[in-house]
Amino acid sequence: MDDLFQWSEALDTGALPATALSEAECAELFELMEAPGLVRGTMSAEMADGFMTACAIGPVALPVAQWLGAIFGQTQLPVCTDPAQQERLLQLLLRRFRHLQACTAAAPTSADPNTLFLPLRAGVDEARRISPYRCNDQGVREGDWELKDWAEGFRRAM
Numbered sequence: 001m002d003d004l005f006q007w008s009e010a011l012d013t014g015a016l017p018a019t020a021l022s023e024a025e026c027a028e029l030f031e032l033m034e035a036p037g038l039v040r041g042t043m044s045a046e047m048a049d050g051f052m053t054a055c056a057i058g059p060v061a062l063p064v065a066q067w068l069g070a071i072f073g074q075t076q077l078p079v080c081t082d083p084a085q086q087e088r089l090l091q092l093l094l095r096r097f098r099h100l101q102a103c104t105a106a107a108p109t110s111a112d113p114n115t116l117f118l119p120l121r122a123g124v125d126e127a128r129r130i131s132p133y134r135c136n137d138q139g140v141r142e143g144d145w146e147l148k149d150w151a152e153g154f155r156r157a158m
Helices: 004-010 023-033 045-057 064-072 083-105 148-157
Strands: none
Touching (some): 023 045, 023 083, 045 148, 064 083
């Protein structure tokens, strides 16, 4: 299979569980999304989560290949140098997307730990965390804020 469309069409995405990724799987997803063998321009795990969240709640369901292509900045496979790593990464992203769909479709009265929406987020070093913000001597904002990449991914999808 040469492209993400063929790869995603060959999958039975309905067979993927819509349950939350475990802490270990979340850590693995962050690690895989930072791997040096990924194509240039790939979103971070946090940004990809924001992007997928916007896709999950949008008024029109997008084909899997379309949002995966945006996350990796290309529509062609491979997205990384190791085929086993690529397959695991794509499977984790699809499972996360299925969970996002389930969370955002659940009625508030039926909320439980499996349908609770929580964004995936990278840690921000406390020394660099903006709370709410700080400026240097020239009045330029310094540091990072939590979920900044998630919000950027959401914005890109919108």
